Amino acid sequence: MIEIHDLTKVFHAGEVDVHALRGVDLSVTRGEFVAVVGPSGSGKSTLFHILGGLTPPTSGTVHIDGRDLLAMTDAERTNLRKTTVGFVFQKYNLLPTLTAAGNIEIARDIAGRGAPRDADFDQVLKLLGLEGRLAHKPRALSGGEQQRVAIARAIVNHPALLLADEPTGNLDTENSTAVLGILRDLNDRLGQTILMITHNPDAAAYGHRIVKMRDGRIVE
Ligand SMILES: Nc1ncnc2c1ncn2[C@@H]1O[C@H](COP(=O)(O)OP(=O)(O)O)[C@@H](O)[C@H]1O
Numbered sequence: 086m087i088e089i090h091d092l093t094k095v096f097h098a099g100e101v102d103v104h105a106l107r108g109v110d111l112s113v114t115r116g117e118f119v120a121v122v123g124p125s126g127s128g129k130s131t132l133f134h135i136l137g138g139l140t141p142p143t144s145g146t147v148h149i150d151g152r153d154l155l156a157m158t159d160a161e162r163t164n165l166r167k168t169t170v171g172f173v174f175q176k177y178n179l180l181p182t183l184t185a186a187g188n189i190e191i192a193r194d195i196a197g198r199g200a201p202r203d204a205d206f207d208q209v210l211k212l213l214g215l216e217g218r219l220a221h222k223p224r225a226l227s228g229g230e231q232q233r234v235a236i237a238r239a240i241v242n243h244p245a246l247l248l249a250d251e252p253t254g255n256l257d258t259e260n261s262t263a264v265l266g267i268l269r270d271l272n273d274r275l276g277q278t279i280l281m282i283t284h285n286p287d288a289a290a291y292g293h294r295i296v297k298m299r300d301g302r303i304v305e
């Protein structure tokens with residue numbers, strides 16, 4: 086599913102070079118749920134932004150779903166973000182003027198698979214326990230509900246890979262447990278491949294495998 090080889094990323098910040106990734110090798114097979122842990126600044130978010138086609142790497146190779154990410158055109162990378170990779174962030178990044186349903190539907194529209202809703206759209210809502218909350222705008226939803234909407238938006242186009250960057254970072258224990266349970270359910274029931282960044286050991290334990298990063302490298 087994901088094959089990363091000798092990946093590096095150098096940011097040029099004024100006079101200094103920041104080596105965010107210093108040669109990362111990682112394989113993730115289809116259906117895995119992998120937790121990525123490591124201290125702040127170790128390169129976790131940079132790795133995710135590269136996987137999502139949001140940031141170009143400095144060197145190395147990345148294959149996602151058999152396709153060479155670095156060989157893609159801009160249009161192909163945009164398409165990757167719309168259809169192959171789903172993102173969930175610590176801050177839910179919902180559009181405040183749209184309802185929960187609108188926030189989810191817009192992801193389908195962008196990918197060119199708008200209305201009518203079909204059975205699998207309804208299945209996603211049911212799995213996430215959102216059926217009763219669809220008419221509400223984000224401000225009327227709890228943090229846990231907003232994150233569930235964000236997860237629905239991320240998976241509604243059936244991405245090959247779901248990337249979650251600190252998905253429970255803003256949530257209390259009860260909502261964290263609910264969101265992590267949902268991620269595990271998506272993995273168990275739908276075989277969704279998930280790569281999740283977290284600094285919380287309890288959250289990391291939901292993964293099948295824990296990958297540790299430090300100073301731009303995977304250390305175990
Ligand atoms: N856009 C950027 N410009 C300059 N430096 C950056 C940028 N993004 C990240 N970095 C630096 O790269 C390193 C890794 O950051 P990041 O991937 O965000 O780590 P993590 O997510 O593990 O906290 C840090 O030293 C950070 O300051």
Ligand SMILES: [Mg+2]
Pocket residue numbers: 129130131
């Ligand atoms: Mg980060």
